[in-house]
Amino acid sequence: MQPGSSNKRVLAVLTHLAIIIALAVSAVPPILSWVSDYRHEQAAVVIEAEINGRIVGQLINTNPDLWVFETLRLEELLARRSDIGNRNEIRSVFGPDNRLIAQSLDELKPPLIAGRAPLFDSGRQVGTIQVQRSLRPAIISALWIFLASSVFGASVFVVIRNLPLRTLRQVFTALAEEKEKAQITLQSIGDAVITTDAQMRIEYLNPIAERLTGWTTAQAFGRAMDDVFKIYNEKSRLPATNPIQECLEKNQIVEMENHTILVRHTDQQEFHIEDSAAPIRRTDGSVLGAVMVFHDVTDRKAAQNRLQHIAFHDTLTGLPNRALFRKKLSKAMIDARFMKKHAGVLFLDLDRFKTINDSLGHAIGDELLVLVAKRLEQCIRESDVICRMGGDEFTAVLNSIDMPDNAGSVASKIVESMAKPFSIQGHELRISTSIGIAVYPRDGEDLDDLLKNADAAMYYAKGQGRNNYQYFHADMSSKAVHDLQMDNALQAALENNEFFLE
Numbered sequence: 001m002q003p004g005s006s007n008k009r010v011l012a013v014l015t016h017l018a019i020i021i022a023l024a025v026s027a028v029p030p031i032l033s034w035v036s037d038y039r040h041e042q043a044a045v046v047i048e049a050e051i052n053g054r055i056v057g058q059l060i061n062t063n064p065d066l067w068v069f070e071t072l073r074l075e076e077l078l079a080r081r082s083d084i085g086n087r088n089e090i091r092s093v094f095g096p097d098n099r100l101i102a103q104s105l106d107e108l109k110p111p112l113i114a115g116r117a118p119l120f121d122s123g124r125q126v127g128t129i130q131v132q133r134s135l136r137p138a139i140i141s142a143l144w145i146f147l148a149s150s151v152f153g154a155s156v157f158v159v160i161r162n163l164p165l166r167t168l169r170q171v172f173t174a175l176a177e178e179k180e181k182a183q184i185t186l187q188s189i190g191d192a193v194i195t196t197d198a199q200m201r202i203e204y205l206n207p208i209a210e211r212l213t214g215w216t217t218a219q220a221f222g223r224a225m226d227d228v229f230k231i232y233n234e235k236s237r238l239p240a241t242n243p244i245q246e247c248l249e250k251n252q253i254v255e256m257e258n259h260t261i262l263v264r265h266t267d268q269q270e271f272h273i274e275d276s277a278a279p280i281r282r283t284d285g286s287v288l289g290a291v292m293v294f295h296d297v298t299d300r301k302a303a304q305n306r307l308q309h310i311a312f313h314d315t316l317t318g319l320p321n322r323a324l325f326r327k328k329l330s331k332a333m334i335d336a337r338f339m340k341k342h343a344g345v346l347f348l349d350l351d352r353f354k355t356i357n358d359s360l361g362h363a364i365g366d367e368l369l370v371l372v373a374k375r376l377e378q379c380i381r382e383s384d385v386i387c388r389m390g391g392d393e394f395t396a397v398l399n400s401i402d403m404p405d406n407a408g409s410v411a412s413k414i415v416e417s418m419a420k421p422f423s424i425q426g427h428e429l430r431i432s433t434s435i436g437i438a439v440y441p442r443d444g445e446d447l448d449d450l451l452k453n454a455d456a457a458m459y460y461a462k463g464q465g466r467n468n469y470q471y472f473h474a475d476m477s478s479k480a481v482h483d484l485q486m487d488n489a490l491q492a493a494l495e496n497n498e499f500f501l502e
């Protein structure tokens, strides 16, 4: 609720309350005064009628039949009460036929109140006496009281309406300032913030959340959280559980799943996001809603992916490097064991590659390596992988092969494929490769053993005149292979100027 609207509502309630109390304060005293005066006058006229009746009764008793003709005497008797203080009365005597016989001469202003008493002669009613008084003094008195109490009522109205309002205004101002500060904080922070009620209906999005979701607070207000905040698992592409749902169910802070992707509703752009949701509780601990704070980690994720790619790929060819090769082979071995199949490792070394470098230059050598890498990738299944181990050495990891011979088929395809010339900068280059094959688990159950054996088989292939492939077998750890390996290592050391005299 806005402080302004609360203010107005409280003002209206206070105004009504003040009016009711002020009216009560103004009206009750004159009403009480009037009622009391009226009752007093009512009783007084009855008592006066009886007193006057007794006085007139004495005249009737002494002159039973002729009293009705004693008008003067009656008027004198009626006036006598005025001498002892009741001047504001009209006293009238009525005969048997209700005819006016005598009347005191006091003049009264209306409205009048009357009291009557019977006149008896020997127990027989012979007439009536009536006493009237004016109610005007009671009315004037009530009006004066009303005037005085109205002034008091008006003061009460002013006090009731204004004093609490001033305090309330201060409270509302303080609350509004607090809210303003909170709003500014939420608008300024770098994280995206979404708040919902306990039914997961959107209440607020800060500007970052609006940018990332594509919804403004006005558009999203009252909508279901899942409509506005669409998230998926980066790997499975399945909808991810909304952390607000979990946090409301568990009534505790929930961290968002890793690898969460948020899809912006306006343009379907995807953002990698991270963070958490927390319940918003009342002071009694009951849940009022939830707040979710998240931030865009797309750039960080991309940088991480770039670093990861660099760490695990060869910069020249883009192929997986030695580190990734080890991971891939390790997984292939686990899969093969699980599926009771085989995994193959092909170790390739280009033949006489140095000649190309030496004759045409390193740059052409590089281009050739890139083209070789592409051609190698065309020789394998999608589930297999080609890696560059360094220099002109490549490997192929063959996943889940039914029998060792399948590895030979791939090697044969590669040898054939390499036989076709490569065209680089106007040069038609021909190259071949020597391939050594080791098959898991037959040629080794350990990753390093398999690699070592594939390497030995490759040297054996070199020894067999190059441009061929060889399966590993136990004799290959022979001196001939060892000599070839040594020869190669010495050549590399020579090229790299690794020899020195001490």
Ligand SMILES: Nc1nc2c(ncn2[C@@H]2O[C@H](COP(=O)(O)OP(=O)(O)OP(=O)(O)O)[C@@H](O)[C@H]2O)c(=O)[nH]1
Pocket (backbone or CB within 6 Å): 316, 349, 350, 351, 352, 353, 354, 355, 357, 361, 362, 363, 364, 365, 366, 369, 390, 391, 392, 462, 466, 488, 491, 492, 495
């Ligand atoms: N262009 C280029 N050459 C490289 C790169 N890395 C290593 N080399 C060269 O590749 C050559 C590898 O030669 P070796 O495999 O030892 O010998 P080879 O000439 O291929 O002869 P064999 O292997 O015995 O058939 C060396 O001359 C290295 O300097 C590279 O990234 N780019």
